[in-house]
Amino acid sequence: MSIIVISADDRAAEDQIGSRTAEITGYGRLEYGLLKEIAAKYDIEEEKLAEALEREPSLLRGMPPKKWYYYLACIEAEVLERLAADKMVTWSLAAHLYVLGISHALRVRILSDSEKMAKAVAEENGVSLQKARKILAKRQRQRVQWSQAAYGQDETDPALYDLVINLGQIDPDEAAATIAKAVGYRKFEPMTYSRKCLANLLLAAKVKTRLLETMSDIDVQSRDGRVIVTTKALRRDKQKKTLAIKELAGSVEGVNFVEVHFNNDIFKEAAQSLR
Amino acid sequence: MAERLEILLLDDEPIVGKRLKPALEKSGCKVEVFENPLEAMDRLEQKRFDIVVTDIRMDEMDGLQVLERVLAKWPQTKVIMITGYAMMALARESMEKGAFDFIAKPFRPDDLRRVIAKAAKALGSSIDFNTAGSKQS
Amino acid sequence: MTEFNKSAGDHNQDEDSRVRKVYDHMEIVEKSRQALLSRRRFSVRHQIYIAYALVFLFALGVAAALITNIYQIKSQLQFLEFVNEFASEIQQARRYEKNFFLYGTNLDDALENIHLAKTIFVQNADQFAAILGQKQQQTFLARISAYEDLLDRLKQIQGRKPQLFKNTKLLSKIEDDLRKYGKEMIDSAQGLIKKEKDSLSRTLDRSRDIHIVSLVVLLIFLAVHAYLLVARIYSTLKRFSGYAQRIAAGDITPIIPKRRFRDEFTELAIAINEMIKEMDAREAALIQSHKMRAVGTLTAGVAHELNNPLNNIMLTIHMLMEDYKELSEQERFEMMNDIANETGRAKNIIANLLDFARESATTIETFDLRKLLEDTISLVRKQVSLSGIRIELQVAENLPSIHGDRQKLQQVFLNLILNAVDASEKGGKVQVMALPADKPNHVAIKIIDYGKGIPKHILSSIFDPFFTTKPKGKGTGLGLSVSQGIVAKHGGQIEVTSEEGSGSTFTVVLPVTTFPKEIPLI
Incomplete structure (x- = not known):
């Protein structure tokens, strides 16, 4: 099981x-x-x-x-x-x-x-x-x-x-x-919660695959059909990239909401690398 | 006597009971709601429930303790854990202690209904758990 | 999907303020850089060049003076020779004159001598005039001429009318005159020689004085310059070693100009300021990274805590959708009210966490210690009670207020409390006490756990950066070192006592409402 x-x-x-x-x-x-x-x-x-x-x-x-x-x-x-x-x-x-x-x-x-x-x-x-x-x-x-x-x-x-x-x-x-x-x-033994966790991983992986086909620096998390994409972009490209990501990610089956975050945060990166 | 699934619902968040009681009753269950685990334990001493749904993190008593004591008294009872503190270690501990299922908050009423339907089936009773009224959204 | 834009917008704003903060700080360093550079340039090299040039010019002047002096001596010697010659001619003339009167010898030799003397005198008339003055020179010349005339007359008398020699009266008159003029001439000539000798000796003395004085002046100049140069380099080095100590002690304000000019050390100061900027950025990153770690630790408590209101909202909304038609107006209202309340609850939880996580500029304020500790404990309460540990807070009455950076101090207490919780056994307790410290005008905040305690051999290293006893991936080992940095900047310190087997006490001692020594501009 x-x-x-x-x-x-x-x-x-x-x-x-x-x-x-x-x-x-x-x-x-x-x-x-x-x-x-x-x-x-x-x-x-x-x-x-x-x-x-x-x-x-x-x-x-x-x-x-x-x-x-x-x-x-x-x-x-x-x-x-x-x-x-x-x-x-x-x-x-x-x-x-x-x-x-x-x-x-x-x-x-x-x-x-x-x-x-x-x-x-x-x-x-x-x-x-x-x-x-x-x-x-x-x-x-x-x-x-x-x-x-x-x-x-x-x-x-x-x-x-x-x-x-x-x-x-x-x-x-x-x-x-x-x-x-x-x-x-x-x-x-599997349970509702762990199956859901696996489904979340799967959806995130699917979206990531779809996005990485044409883009780079993509990180995806998902929860119950909601997808959070974290990526990097120059300020002026943000609007365009956001639309592209939402378009692509939205086309993956099971995705009903896409959120895009831009992570150009050096402090956070420093924090993560120390974690 | 027409058998109805008897459920004890324990969560220190009053709204959980307030919403789930009618939701489950609509599906044809008899639901008793408790906010205080000690009171719930008293009740469980007196009466066997088919299914116990319990929160894990509560001030007076831990949901895992509730799980252990319920199973010690009524081994047949299916215990479903619901928690906002869902983590792999906690999930595994719950399963090891004999929980029937483990649901992370936040969940939809249908999520719980589905698990209860599964539990009813596992109980092997002829109880008809009516999932009607639940509309997939 | 419009929701997305809002969250992205917030993110941008956050980023902007962060960038602004970093920029502000860069501006300060840039300002001191400009202040350092705007001064007139006067480098150590310049100072040395100028000193050498001055010594060279001085030597040149001395040499010129000495050379002129030597020319002077030479011409004086030449003149003295003339004068000597002149004097000896006159003496010779007088000797012949005497012989004439005593023995009647001829006067031609005397005439010739006096003529020669006159020629010498006339030839060097300018020099004589320079020494004697025009008038004296004239009288001198007149005397020679008169003497010559007398000799001429005498010779004519001797040649044409030897009988006149009998006229002793006339002769003795001429003889007297001759004697008078001759003596005067000799005296004058000797005076002249004496004068000329004096002048020569003065010139020689001057030559000696020039030597002595120039040596003394050079010695003094070199000594003064050496002193100035050494003082300049030494004092600057001392100042920079002061900066180094100050920076090592954690005070990382940029160096500002102390002198009116700039030199080689200015570049060093600028380099140090750059280094300070770098250090500042790192420290900010370190503090923030540590805070983010603490936030990570808190998520188990606070963020999961969010799931309860969210669950309430979700259940209510779904039931509302399911039973909308069957529900009474009042029931619907009640449910929507629940949603509103639970949303507010979620918002508060997030606000709490964000308050802590927000990377803020240093804000110094006066605040109540009790409130700060209560807030800090409430931040961890849920998560801590999950691990079955009680936190007790005791705050002494009438405790004075604290002046400082509330957020950073909260980070310190949070860190110490979480450490204490980690050290405690399940079911144990952690005591947080605030009371007046032994030192006057200080308060002490004690965080006491009853856990395993800290072994003696590692007690001295717990404040070291990257020292950790937690398993890999659990701790960065930065908590205590960052905490100590923060407390030190408030003019306080963290002390620790620990008994193996019975627990540890961390004591934060903070000064009361005094201004902190230095708060770096982060």
Whole structure:
């Protein structure tokens, strides 16, 4: 009856545990396979979507920040849409970074056995164990930077999760069983409030996707069909931009009121960055 | 005896009871309204209600305490939490303690009606909860 | 959808006033910049250049004086030579003259000598005249001429009428005259030599004096200049170290001109003012950011509190729409009245929060401490009671009023109360007391909790910026440091005593109705 969100630093382990959990619980799977569908729907190359989930924007690789945010918004909107159906296990689509404040979403972090991973990397690339450790540390740093840049969260922060499982101590099968058991706790049962929260996230993501298609610097929040868009604009452009946003956002199904705020407030930004 | 859904509504905001009582009665429920949780608890000691709707933050007693005591006395009763202080931790705590559902304020009368209809169904009673009169807006 | 425009408008206004405030402050710094720059430029470099130029000019003058002096000495020496020659010619002439009278030798030699003397005298007549004066020179020349004439007469007498030599009367008359003129001439010549020697020695003395005086003057000038230069640099450095200390102590008013001219230090002053501007902006941002954090903490209480009136409004409106036709006129009126009341309630809650969150210019006012503390507590009451903690307020009777920035002090108390609440166990209590302080003319506000207390080893660092014991993401570690900054600006201080295991007491000591030392213009 709930949602399981899995995140891991090791893609293979993530895949294994995600699939196993879906089998045990009988929940639907929501993983990178979805990218193909999204690519088709929004007319984006599938590789670009995969890359957006993997790395920070870079002009060199033909991924300007504007596109990057748009790709991520597309993925977010599509994933949230499917999660609204309940009984879902999701991984590899960064859901742990945007499914926030949903009481019926069990958020799991899988920690890999770092020594084992170092060995695997060493073998794979034919380098020393020490070098492999360095490669892993660098990869981890990149992930932290990526998650900070994309969603303002550090995905390695355990406080973000309900359950953290260390594969150094627990086997993948045991981990899947643990997850399946935990998701059965009453705590993670959906309720009117948490479904509403998810619906709010979904509507916000849809509006954001629609707006990011042509604009940048967009932040969207929604509550019961009311959408609040926060963006930046020069004073003289405000009127025009407001109209454009209201037009676009209003065209998204489920939106019945749009509010536009301009945030050129340095103090607030300072406050937020300290928070 | 024609069974009617018996509901106890507890909220220290008088207007909540004043508006929801007729709203629910229209749907064919028997509603008793309390503003003071201690008085409500006294009443609950004497009588079993099908559904208890309670606010969480109240001065004399916490809604979670009400939840626990109701379920301790009447395990069958469905308890619906309504609160202005909706937060994930509070929602999870309520569910863990056995709440049937959790609604964030502000809500529409229909939101509550829908949850009550669900609760009625879960009670498995033949009670007919009439959602008529609720117009979707 | 028209609602949108209104909210955007409010936002603009807010932004405008903020921009204006920042601009105001920039204006002050800009003004002092202009005041600093508008003065006449007189740099240390200029001072040194001018001093060198003066020393050079002085040396040039001394050299010129000495050179003229040397020329003078040279010409005086030359003249003295002439005079000597002249005198010796005359003496020679007289010697021959004596011989003539004693031994009857010839007079030609005497005549020749006196002629030579006359030639010398005439040739240097100008110089003689300069020394003796025109009149004396004339008499001198007349004497030489008279002497020469006498010698001539004597020679004629000797040549034509040797018998006249018998006429001793005539001879002795000529001899007397000759003696008289000769003696006068010798005396005059010697006088002349003496005079000339004196003049030469005076010129030499002057040369010596020029040397001594110029050295002394140069020494004094250099000493005075060195003193002025050192005093200028030293006093300015001292002043700037004063500024540095003042700024370190938290007083960040811009530097204003203290001297009538500008120099290298002016640029330093301008740079410091720029730095002050930067610091000011940062401090404002820090205070505001901290306030926004406190606002964030309050949202759990105050903003959620909004949901109750909103819920009442929503329920009432929906029921009104649903049952409009069945309801009596009076019921409808009652419901609409409820909506109006609940809207007012929501408005008050928001106004409270905005009052606190508003970033305002510093306004100094006199206010009642009890009222401030009551307002502060009411701001957190709901949220605090949610965590099951009681707040007790005790204010001593007849407590004098406080003078200061009400909003900033409220921020301090709010922060201390929230900290105390965080430190308290569920079901505990927090005491807020206001009473006269031990120091005269001061009041103390104590915020007491009965929580875990603060371990001794971190007690000294709790006021440090970014020091926090709260879990990551919960606190910025700026609350106490910002609070202390605010209280210090009111001339007060925050003290803390803590007993591990039995709680902590934070005491804010504030002066009574005295004007604060410095309130920065934010």
